[in-house]
Amino acid sequence: MSTVTHLNPPTLHANPAFTQAVKVEGPGTLLLIGGQNGVDATGAVVGDDAGAQAAQALRNVELAVEAAGGTFADVVKTTILITDRSAIGPGFGAFQRIWGGRPNPPAVTVQIVAGLANPAFLVEVEAVAAL
Template identity: 40%
Template sequence: MTREVIIPPTGLLSHRPYSPAIKIDSLLFVSGHTGSDPVTRVFSGDVTEQTEQAFRNIESVIEAAGGVMADIAKATVFMTDMEADFQAMNVVFRRVFPEKPPARSTVGVAHLARPGLKVEIEVVAVLGSSR
């Protein structure tokens, strides 16, 4: 069994006290990602844009590990306002995973790491499973 820290070319999260992802053999455990741009740390107030950016951030980590988004087996979505934002998040989720979506849990939370963040997504992928 091999354990490897995965850091995408952007250096996304490399300054944090945790790894963007940990790869153990073909399993990839991706830390939670928000809708913040990895370079500027700026994010939109809109849940649609935040969800899209979170998935772009996740995709950069998965690709750095040699995988693709279709390798995602499980997603956990954390949202600060399920009532107002759940449907908009679902629209993006369906667009990212048009066929064979991963298993998913969605959890309402009071706050995320920074004020104004509406969504955070973490995933587990099995690299090569979509081929």
């Protein structure tokens, strides 16, 4: 089991939506989850808005972590790629619903990109989990 320490030093901006840095030490497994889009198990795009796609992409991250024997609470880093700046709010809203009231959210990076692999994709989420 790894020791996970969430670092929010007072010298950096404090934001309850994400952790500035996450340190993983000791024996354990690091799970790297490739970019997940808002698609269901058949590969069909779920919803035509960023909120619905972000919720599905995050659910896909959760399913990948569970397949490795963990839970969404084991996620220590996410990178969220979005195609439209106005999707930041719906994307974070989806994350906050899935994360719930747990303390110590993961470190988060949000990038606005010109496009994703499929023009119907509005959001992509990759993650790292410490199991």
